[in-house]
Every structure is written in C-alpha cells, then in structure tokens.
Amino acid sequence: MTDSPPTRGSLILRLADGLDARAWGQFVDIYTPLVFQFARRRGLQDADAADVAQEVLSAVSRAMSRGQYAAGKGTFRGWLLTIARNEVHSLLASRPRREQPGGGTTGQLQLDAVPAAEEVAAWEADHEQRLFAWAAERVKSEVQPATWLAFQRTAIDRASGESVAAELGLTVAAVHLAKSRVMKRLRELVREVEEDG
Amino acid sequence: MTCPSDDQLSRLLDGELASQSSNVSEHLESCPHCRIRLERLAAGDATWDAVSGGIRTPQTVPELAAAMAALKTAATAADESASPDLPPGFLRPPREPGNLGRLGDFEIYGEVGRGEMGIVLKAFDERLERVVALKVMSPRLAGHATSRKRFIREGRAAAAVCHEHVVTIHAVHEDALLPYIVMQFVGGQSLQQRLDKSGAMTVAEILRIGMQSAAGLAAAHTQGLVHRDIKPANILLENGVERVKITDFGLARAVDDASLTKSGIISGTPLYMAPEQARGEPVDHRADLFSLGCVLYTLATGRSPFRAPTTLAVLRRICDDQPRPIREMNPEIPDWLATIVIRLLAKNPDERFSSAKELSELLAGCLAHVQRPGSVPLPSAVAGPPQFVSKMDVPPPLSPEGRRRSWLLTTPGGIAILCLAAIGPMMLALFCAGGIAAHWMDARGVERQTAIIEPPPVAIEPGIPISSAAELAELKHLLAIAQEQMDVARAQFEGGVMASGEYVRAQIEFATAQQRYHRATGNAAEYLAASERRVKLCEQLVGVHDELFKTGRVTGSERLAAQRELSEAKLELNRAAEMRTRNK
Numbered sequence: 001m002t003d004s005p006p007t008r009g010s011l012i013l014r015l016a017d018g019l020d021a022r023a024w025g026q027f028v029d030i031y032t033p034l035v036f037q038f039a040r041r042r043g044l045q046d047a048d049a050a051d052v053a054q055e056v057l058s059a060v061s062r063a064m065s066r067g068q069y070a071a072g073k074g075t076f077r078g079w080l081l082t083i084a085r086n087e088v089h090s091l092l093a094s095r096p097r098r099e100q101p102g103g104g105t106t107g108q109l110q111l112d113a114v115p116a117a118e119e120v121a122a123w124e125a126d127h128e129q130r131l132f133a134w135a136a137e138r139v140k141s142e143v144q145p146a147t148w149l150a151f152q153r154t155a156i157d158r159a160s161g162e163s164v165a166a167e168l169g170l171t172v173a174a175v176h177l178a179k180s181r182v183m184k185r186l187r188e189l190v191r192e193v194e195e196d197g
Numbered sequence: 198m199t200c201p202s203d204d205q206l207s208r209l210l211d212g213e214l215a216s217q218s219s220n221v222s223e224h225l226e227s228c229p230h231c232r233i234r235l236e237r238l239a240a241g242d243a244t245w246d247a248v249s250g251g252i253r254t255p256q257t258v259p260e261l262a263a264a265m266a267a268l269k270t271a272a273t274a275a276d277e278s279a280s281p282d283l284p285p286g287f288l289r290p291p292r293e294p295g296n297l298g299r300l301g302d303f304e305i306y307g308e309v310g311r312g313e314m315g316i317v318l319k320a321f322d323e324r325l326e327r328v329v330a331l332k333v334m335s336p337r338l339a340g341h342a343t344s345r346k347r348f349i350r351e352g353r354a355a356a357a358v359c360h361e362h363v364v365t366i367h368a369v370h371e372d373a374l375l376p377y378i379v380m381q382f383v384g385g386q387s388l389q390q391r392l393d394k395s396g397a398m399t400v401a402e403i404l405r406i407g408m409q410s411a412a413g414l415a416a417a418h419t420q421g422l423v424h425r426d427i428k429p430a431n432i433l434l435e436n437g438v439e440r441v442k443i444t445d446f447g448l449a450r451a452v453d454d455a456s457l458t459k460s461g462i463i464s465g466t467p468l469y470m471a472p473e474q475a476r477g478e479p480v481d482h483r484a485d486l487f488s489l490g491c492v493l494y495t496l497a498t499g500r501s502p503f504r505a506p507t508t509l510a511v512l513r514r515i516c517d518d519q520p521r522p523i524r525e526m527n528p529e530i531p532d533w534l535a536t537i538v539i540r541l542l543a544k545n546p547d548e549r550f551s552s553a554k555e556l557s558e559l560l561a562g563c564l565a566h567v568q569r570p571g572s573v574p575l576p577s578a579v580a581g582p583p584q585f586v587s588k589m590d591v592p593p594p595l596s597p598e599g600r601r602r603s604w605l606l607t608t609p610g611g612i613a614i615l616c617l618a619a620i621g622p623m624m625l626a627l628f629c630a631g632g633i634a635a636h637w638m639d640a641r642g643v644e645r646q647t648a649i650i651e652p653p654p655v656a657i658e659p660g661i662p663i664s665s666a667a668e669l670a671e672l673k674h675l676l677a678i679a680q681e682q683m684d685v686a687r688a689q690f691e692g693g694v695m696a697s698g699e700y701v702r703a704q705i706e707f708a709t710a711q712q713r714y715h716r717a718t719g720n721a722a723e724y725l726a727a728s729e730r731r732v733k734l735c736e737q738l739v740g741v742h743d744e745l746f747k748t749g750r751v752t753g754s755e756r757l758a759a760q761r762e763l764s765e766a767k768l769e770l771n772r773a774a775e776m777r778t779r780n781k
Binding site for chain 1: 209210212222223224225226232235236238239240241245247248249250251252258260261263264265267268269337340341342343
C-alpha cells in the first residue's frame with residue numbers, strides 16, 4: 001500500500017498565498033465549526049462561541065493576507081489553537097464573573113502560556129474528527145444514496161455486512177465495496193486539505 | 198477463484214476493474230478475509246473509531262451558520278487591513294444633501310481616510326461652528342471590550358497634549374455604538390503619501406520634519422504619553438507650509454489588543470518598531486525616538502532601514518541587524534546627519550538621545566546652519582570629531598575601481614584616527630604617523646584636511662613586534678569592511694537570497710580579517726580565537742562544496758580550492774597556537 005505524499009497545493013499554503021476565494025470558502029467550512037466546538041467546550045454559549053469562531057477566522061484571514069503566517073513556526077493548527085485560546089480568554093476576561101451561567105468553573109480565567117498536553121491532544125483529536133466530518137458532508141453528496149447508507153450503517157453504526165446487505169437488498173460484497181470506496185474517498189479529501197507536515 | 202492481488206483490489210476500489218469486477222466481487226461475497234483486505238487498502242492508517250464520531254450527523258446551530266456566512270462574504274483578498282464600512286444606520290440622514298450623514302451634533306461631509314483603527318470622517322461641529330475630524334473606531338475592534346476601553350482611554354490621554362505639532366483632540370465620545378474621537382481637522386497629506394509621490398527629501402526638509410516631529414513628541418512625552426506607532430503614515434503635513442502634525446497617539450495599543458499580539462499576529466507591518474517593543478519588553482519614550490530615527494532614515498534614503506519579506510524577518514532585522522549606511526545610499530547626506538540617525542537607531546535605548554526635546558533642539562541648530570552655512574555654524578555636539586561610531590559608518594565594499602571614500606574611526610578611548618584608502622588614482626594621501634594633519638582629496642576631488650590626534654602604537658603584549666600605525670589602521674579598515682559584508686551576507690542568506698556557501702565564505706573573510714588584525718596588534722588570544730573560527734568555517738565550506746560537487750553544482754577545482762583554503766587555515770591556526778604558548 002503506497003501512501004502518496006501530501007499535495008503541494010495544501011489548503012493552508014493556498015490560503016497563505018492569498019486571493020483564493022475557493023480556498024477561503026473551504027477553510028471557513030472546515031475550521032469555523034472546529035473553533036465553535038472548542039469555544040463551547042470552554043463553557044461559552046452558542047452566540048458567544050459563534051462570535052469567537054468568527055473572530056478567530058477573521059484574524060487568521062488578516063494575518064494571511066498580510067503575509068504574516070510564517071509556515072516554519074510550528075503547525076498551522078497549533079497556531080490556530082493559540083489564537084482560539086486567546087480569543088476565548090479575552091471574551092471571558094471582559095465579562096463580570098457573575099454573568100456566566102451555572103457558576104462553578106466557567107472557563108479558566110487563568111490562562112497558561114502554553115496549552116497543557118491534554119489540551120493539545122484534545123485539539124488534535126477534534127481537528128482530525130472535524131476534517132473527516134467535513135469530508136463526509138462532501139462525499140455524501142457525491143455518491144449514490146445507497147452507497148452512503150451502506151457506508152454509514154457499517155462504518156459508523158457498526159452493523160454487520162450481512163444485516164446491512166439484507167436491509168438494503170444488496171450483496172454483501174456490494175456493501176463492503178461501497179463502504180471501502182467511501183472510506184477511500186474520505187481519506188483522499190482529508191489529505192487534500194490537511195496542511196503539509 | 199483464488200484471492201485477488203492487492204493491485205486488483207485497488208483497482209476494484211477505483212472502479213477500474215470493469216470486466217473482471219464480477220469475478221472479484223463474487224469472490225468477495227464469500228471471502229471475509231479479502232473483504233478485510235479491501236477495507237485496509239481503503240482506510241489506510243485512519244483510526245476509524247476516533248473519527249467516526251465526527252462523521253455522525255453534524256450539528257446545525259443557527260448562530261454558527263450565520264458566522265460562517267458572514268466570514269465567506271467578507272472580503273479576504275481585498276484590503277483586510279482597513280476598517281470595514283460603518284454599519285448601516287450608524288449615521289442619521291444628513292441635513293444637507295450631498296453630505297454623508299449626521300452623528301450627534303456633527304454634520305458629516307464624508308470620509309477622508311481609513312486605517313486599521315477606524316474611519317476618519319470630515320465633519321462640521323454645529324455647536325462650536327468649526328470643521329473637525331471624527332475618528333470612528335473600527336467595528337472590528339469595537340467588539341472587543343479591552344480594545345474599546347483602550348481606544349477611549351488613549352484618546353483621552355492624547356487630549357491632554359496641546360502642541361502645534363500634535364493633532365489636537367477635542368473630545369472622546371464613548372456612548373455611541375462605535376466610540377469616536379473628535380479632533381482637529383488637518384488638511385494635507387501624510388508623510389507616507391508625500392514619500393510615495395516624491396521619494397527621498399533634501400537635508401533641509403529632513404531636518405525640518407525631524408525637528409517638528411521631535412518637538413511634538415517632546416510635548417507628549419512630558420505628559421507621560423508614548424506614541425508607540427510613529428511612522429510616516431502617522432505624521433501629517435499640513436497644507437501650505439507642510440507643518441508637521443503627529444496623529445494617532447497610543448492608539449496602536451487598541452489595535453494590538455484586538456489583533457491578539459500574544460498569539461503572534463502583529464497589527465500592520467512593524468517597519469518602524471523599536472527593538473524593545475519588538476521583543477515585547479516594556480517601552481518608554483525612547484522607543485518613539487528609535488521609530489523617528491527609522492522615519493528620518495527613510496526620508497534620507499527613500500527606503501525604510503529594516504526591510505524584509507515577512508513580518509517575522511523584519512522584527513528579527515530590527516533586533517539584530519545594522520541597516521545599510523545612509524551615505525552609501527545617498528551621498529548627499531552629510532556625515533553629521535547620518536551620525537544623528539545612527540544614534541537614534543541604537544539597539545540599546547540608553548545610547549539614543551535621552552529626550553525628544555534634546556533631539557529637537559539639536560535638529561533646529563542643524564537646520565539653522567544648513568539654511569545659513571556661512572553665518573551659522575553646526576551645533577558643537579555634531580561638529581567636532583564624532584564621539585562614537587558604529588560599523589555602519591564604513592565605506593562601501595571593495596570594488597574593482599578601488600575604495601572611494603575615507604572615513605573616521607574612533608578607538609574606544611575616543612581618539613580620532615583618519616584612515617585612508619590608498620588605492621585608486623583619485624586618492625592622494627599624506628599621512629603622518631603620530632602626526633598632526635593629513636591632506637587628502639576625496640572621490641569628488643574636494644580637498645579636505647583633518648586633524649589627527651593619535652597615540653603612538655602600543656603593543657598589547659610586550660615583546661611582540663607590531664605593525665606601523667598606518668598598517669594597523671589599514672587592517673582595521675579591512676576588518677570593518679569584512680564585518681559589513683558579512684552582515685549583508687547574513688541578511689541575504691536569512692532572506693533566502695543567498696546560498697549558504699556564500700554566507701560561509703563571507704564569514705571566513707571576516708575571520709581572516711580578524712586574524713590579520715589581531716596578529717598585527719600582537720593580541721595572541723584573539724588571534725588564536727579568530728584562527729579557530731576560521732578553521733571551523735573552512736571545514737563547513739568544504740562540507741558544503743562536497744555536497745554541491747555530488748550534485749554537479751560545483752567543479753572539482755572549486756572543491757579543491759576549498760580544501761586548500763582549509764589547509765591554509767589550519768597552518769595559520771598552528772602559528773596562532775605557537776604565538777599563544779610563547780606569550781604565556
């Protein structure tokens with residue numbers, strides 16, 4: 001099995017070059033929900049989390065358009081995590097404590113300079129999940145409904161090939177083929193948009 | 198059929214196995230082993246357990262969808278640094294047709310500028326019956342509580358400064374949807390616009406603008422206010438006499454807050470930023486002096502001193518590099534002015550002028566001299582022999598026509614030695630060791646005379662013969678050139694414009710020059726150190742050449758030359774070691 005190397009035209013690089021509306025659209029699609037989820041996990045309400053997400057991506061866009069993203073310094077998603085943390089922190093710091101819902105730990109006002117290892121690991125995992133989730137939305141619209149269903153029932157819902165074959169009126173081979181084809185396509189899409197290195 | 202090959206399975210996945218697919222599919226129907234193989238081929242290394250959670254139904258949150266829609270419609274390639282439009286409904290309809298709108302008691306004529314911080318509007322104040330400028334905070338920044346508060350606070354602090362060279366602030370309104378500052382309206386252009394149109398300026402203009410800017414800064418510094426963002430765009434030139442008016446005091450911090458400097462994004466390109474500021478250290482009024490120095494450099498040469506392709510590279514240059522000598526880029530600039538600018542550009546704030554007031558007075562004196570050279574002398578602070586020098590003040594690198602300029606050097610004791618480039622038909626030199634005066638002609642055939650006070654050469658370590666003063670001076674000159682060339686090479690190397698081999702070579706040249714100089718002064722310890730460095734660098738170069746030779750980028754003879762150079766360096770190292778042991 002040969003793994004092809006990441007393409008040169010990775011999404012991040014295209015963004016850093018600027019002026020690519022399609023790349024920007026893709027970027028918004030992938031990363032806004034990721035940052036949104038991150039903000040929600042920190043205790044922010046939907047509206048605030050959406051604001052944070054919007055601000056973070058705007059900041060990235062500004063930095064990119066000014067050529068301020070230096071690809072050498074760490075990974076793109078590491079950089080994004082830093083921005084997201086700071087933005088959440090700014091928002092929390094500007095609110096009086098008593099406004100936060102539910103009391104208790106409303107979000108760490110004490111921001112560590114460097115994210116803890118667990119935080120980074122959680123971010124990385126979320127990031128990977130998000131990439132696949134985004135890819136799934138795309139692939140779903142690309143394939144036949146039966147194909148998608150075969151994939152979903154087996155790969156996600158974990159039903160057996162035989163039972164799904166019976167459900168959908170397909171051969172077992174067809175179900176597995178469908179599942180494998182979708183998996184492969186997902187992997188390709190994710191690879192296309194993953195950053196280099 | 199027997200289990201198909203990986204290749205066949207692959208092609209089945211890709212839908213390429215038309216004719217044989219029925220056979221392979223049939224096989225799959227009954228062979229679970231191959232079904233698993235098929236999956237492995239498809240899934241690669243993806244850990245499906247981890248990612249499958251994400252693939253389940255995505256959440257649809259209306260606020261999130263709205264945010265994404267907004268992001269997509271926002272301009273990305275367009276000038277993102279400028280503030281976006283005022284929100285609709287922010288201004289009430291205008292009273293006079295043709296005007297933009299109304300805000301409070303102000304009738305807004307129109308927009309006059311747009312920057313990162315906000316939009317500047319020209320307006321008529323109906324209560325006081327005067328034309329004013331309104332600086333409305335950018336909606337992008339106004340959403341951040343910290344930057345909003347800072348905008349208001351800085352605006353109020355700047356209002357305390359009343360000076361003819363500072364844009365007067367009348368009021369700060371914070372109750373509006375977007376805070377805005379009411380200030381003096383200045384008709385004219387910014388220094389940046391002037392530079393863009395006309396390029397470098399005359400000495401008199403540079404002095405005048407520098408003097409007025411320094412005076413404005415002095416007034417603000419007295420109030421305890423530091424500008425933090427002095428640059429040509431923030432220096433306005435009022436119509437007519439082009440009187441300087443500094444604007445945007447302290448507002449840079451409001452932008453920084455919103456741009457999350459902690460994460461490494463800096464608002465704008467920091468071409469004029471002081472090193473202490475670039476390093477995130479606390480700044481005081483002397484950072485403004487550095488920035489003003491950068492502005493003066495730009496006025497003198499048409500280019501900012503620390504240019505580089507990316508923001509990070511600019512910051513690094515600001516912290517580490519000396520800029521190209523002003524005289525090299527514009528020979529019209531007199532020595533004393535170049536010296537003033539160098540001092541402003543000192544990395545260590547203690548070495549700059551201690552106050553903007555001092556600088557302003559000095560520049561005023563210089564301007565008076567330039568305007569009436571016959572009757573008004575240069576201020577004594579700059580007229581005498583220079584008290585300090587940096588390696589900036591050296592002639593250009595060797596060219597085939599020979600060196601073209603002479604220059605002044607001081608030893609740490611503050612004594613001036615005139616060093617001459619003796620090569621080239623245009624230079625005449627009469628140099629007296631321990632002497633009193635030298636007569637010489639510079640490249641333009643202008644006769645010059647300079648007094649020299651020079652101590653007799655003293656051996657640093659007794660018993661070691663040293664060269665004559667002239668030779669010593671020559672070697673020091675060569676050393677300075679080599680250093681300059683190395684610095685240029687480093688900048689080019691780090692900017693990706695120069696190959697590593699070239700840079701190593703420049704370093705070797707420098708180490709060799711050091712060797713020669715220290716040997717001549719009898720400084721055995723330094724001689725040895727320089728020799729060691731040279732050997733290391735030569736080894737590095739040999740390594741580089743070996744690599745390049747493999748890929749055919751360097752010839753065999755070039756490679757041999759590098760090896761020979763290494764051998765010579767090693768020989769000299771031995772000599773240096775001997776000298777050291779002799780002296781111990």
